[in-house]
Amino acid sequence: MNRVFVLRDKECAQRMLDYIKSTAGPMASAGKPLSVEIGEYQQKRSSDQNRLYWSVLAEIAEAAEIEGKRFSREAWHEHFRSEYLPKQESPSGLVAMSTTQLTKQEFADYVTRIQAFATQTLGVEFACA
Structure with a gap:
């Protein structure tokens, strides 16, 4: 289960935070903690x-x-x-x-x-x- 959030505005950032808050606890309890990586968005090949x-x-x-x-x-x-x-x-x-x-x-x-x-x-x- 991978999700990618491109933070173009505050609403996108809020959706990412909501997702992390709702998912991190249950995933950690199941022995599958989330991994979060933050970096500059780089568009994939066209x-x-x-x-x-x-x-x-x-x-x-x-x-x-x-x-x-x-x-x-x-x-x-x-x-x-x-x-x-x-x-x-x-x-x-x-x-x-x-x-x-x-x-x-x-x-x-x-x-x-x-x-x-x-x-x-x-x-x-x-x-x-």
Whole structure:
């Protein structure tokens, strides 16, 4: 049960406080205390960024060959996640975080890094760059 409150005004802040007051006691009694994290709101990646990302991966999949082999955009997605994103714990060990967890700026930097690698190392020339 995760709730996210973006505190744009006093009413939003009050709803968050009401939620914490009504939920914290029962959750703690059940042995499942709440965790609250406060920080500056960072907007997640946009739909346009997501479309660009998958088009970049499609261009890489179409143009890049490694030892005579081509790979799907999904394979490149997993490869770049593994190479460039922070790792987090999972039941099976450390795994790369999901791109859906990136802010707009982090996602833009991630796509730029992929394009730079593909251009410099794989010789991919992007139509949309």
